[in-house]
Amino acid sequence: MGIAACGLAVAALDPLWLARRSAGRAVELKASEGRGLITRVARPYDAETEVSVFETWITPTDKFFVRSHFGPPDPKTADPAAWRLRVSGLVEHQLELSLPDLWRLEEVTVAAVLQCSGNGRAFHRPRTSGVQWERGAVGNARWTGVRLRDVLNLAGIKAEGKHLHLLGTDRPVDDKTPLFHRSIPLEKALHPDTLLAYRMNGEPLPLLHGAPLRLVTPGWMADACVKWLTDLTVSEAEPQGYFMQTAYRRPSSPIRPGEMPPPEQMEPVTAMVVKSLITSPREGQRLRAGTVTVRGVAWTGEGRISTVHVSADEGRTWVSCRLLGEDLPYAWRQWECVIPIIAAGTVTLVSRAQDDHGHIQPERALWNPGGFLWNGWDRVQAKAEA
Ligand SMILES: Nc1nc2c(c(=O)[nH]1)N[C@H]1C(S)=C(S)[C@@H](COP(=O)(O)O)O[C@H]1N2
Numbered sequence: 001m002g003i004a005a006c007g008l009a010v011a012a013l014d015p016l017w018l019a020r021r022s023a024g025r026a027v028e029l030k031a032s033e034g035r036g037l038i039t040r041v042a043r044p045y046d047a048e049t050e051v052s053v054f055e056t057w058i059t060p061t062d063k064f065f066v067r068s069h070f071g072p073p074d075p076k077t078a079d080p081a082a083w084r085l086r087v088s089g090l091v092e093h094q095l096e097l098s099l100p101d102l103w104r105l106e107e108v109t110v111a112a113v114l115q116c117s118g119n120g121r122a123f124h125r126p127r128t129s130g131v132q133w134e135r136g137a138v139g140n141a142r143w144t145g146v147r148l149r150d151v152l153n154l155a156g157i158k159a160e161g162k163h164l165h166l167l168g169t170d171r172p173v174d175d176k177t178p179l180f181h182r183s184i185p186l187e188k189a190l191h192p193d194t195l196l197a198y199r200m201n202g203e204p205l206p207l208l209h210g211a212p213l214r215l216v217t218p219g220w221m222a223d224a225c226v227k228w229l230t231d232l233t234v235s236e237a238e239p240q241g242y243f244m245q246t247a248y249r250r251p252s253s254p255i256r257p258g259e260m261p262p263p264e265q266m267e268p269v270t271a272m273v274v275k276s277l278i279t280s281p282r283e284g285q286r287l288r289a290g291t292v293t294v295r296g297v298a299w300t301g302e303g304r305i306s307t308v309h310v311s312a313d314e315g316r317t318w319v320s321c322r323l324l325g326e327d328l329p330y331a332w333r334q335w336e337c338v339i340p341i342i343a344a345g346t347v348t349l350v351s352r353a354q355d356d357h358g359h360i361q362p363e364r365a366l367w368n369p370g371g372f373l374w375n376g377w378d379r380v381q382a383k384a385e386a
């Protein structure tokens with residue numbers, strides 16, 4: 001590669017450069033630090049949201065966590081006017097749809113949590129490899145688009161179809177690295193809340209979040225939410241490549257920490273697990289002894305949040321929290337409670353949510369080799385002053 005081409009490649013991987021050229025509204029991204037995002041990997045750009053941002057129910061788009069394996073595609077390929085979504089495989093009619101073709105279908109908006117399967121990986125012991133996400137590879141946004149089901153019904157699925165393969169336009173830097181080729185079972189693809197989204201929080205999707213079109217699978221982990229989506233293929237089986245057969249899989253039954261089950265005892269990560277976060281007070285914050293108002297958010301995959309409890313004594317006693325706002329599927333719920341803090345000194349606050357399927361946030365999450373689905377009690381240490 002010549003020097004000029006090399007320079008171009010670097011520019012093309014620079015998230016700021018890309019964001020300025022994002023399809024739709026120009027999104028001005030300044031240096032990410034200090035504006036609610038913590039960079040975990042600089043190239044390609046992976047960043048998590050500072051938990052204090054979650055004090056608002058909707059996570060602002062410019063503070064929403066960013067994750068992809070190879071970085072966004074060349075912005076030129078994301079031109080909405082030239083965009084085509086191809087539907088093929090086990091279908092009656094192959095389709096090639098433009099964005100205006102999609103806009104003729106019924107438009108729907110779903111508020112849903114998007115969370116990386118690796119969110120909280122940094123807390124698993126023994127440690128597992130991958131991006132060391134802490135608490136912020138998650139967010140709650142309004143996704144607008146059309147039902148994937150309506151598109152699949154236009155194509156007509158053949159009886160043998162079981163899985164829907166998904167592919168976007170992002171490509172690895174070399175041809176030895178596998179494509180981000182994913183799939184979801186047809187039941188999830190045909191669920192009325194599964195969306196082909198072109199807007200996020202009411203604005204056109206920015207390039208970093210998948211412009212001009214991405215999948216959103218409410219209630220499921222975000223690795224199914226393929227960005228820059230161009231190809232849907234109905235198939236009898238999952239794609240055979242790395243990103244479906246090796247990555248994003250977890251043991252089908254509990255194992256001992258550090259153990260590595262054989263491949264046939266692994267299954268894909270799908271639904272989210274019940275979880276809460278403390279958004280206030282913040283880590284290290286100084287408090288007045290007396291009482292403290294603790295606030296946060298809680299969500300689950302399939303079901304609704306039924307209770308959130310907070311403890312200031314490592315789980316010996318718990319205070320029940322008030323759930324705020326509407327009880328919606330897929331979105332997170334804000335909560336608050338008042339905790340007595342009698343003595344001056346360090347206080348460790350922990351939160352624990354439960355859902356209406358009886359799942360309860362455990363003290364420590366089930367260990368798995370990929371470091372996925374961390375949902376241990378959330379913890380914040382504050383300093384009480386007399
Ligand atoms: N095309 C494509 N889509 C992708 C990915 C990717 O690497 N390529 N990463 C997935 C993963 S692992 C996550 S966590 C979410 C992150 O979405 P966000 O950047 O909008 O927060 O995108 C998903 N969709």
Ligand SMILES: [Mo]
Pocket residue numbers: 067115116117118222223
């Ligand atoms: Mo992810």
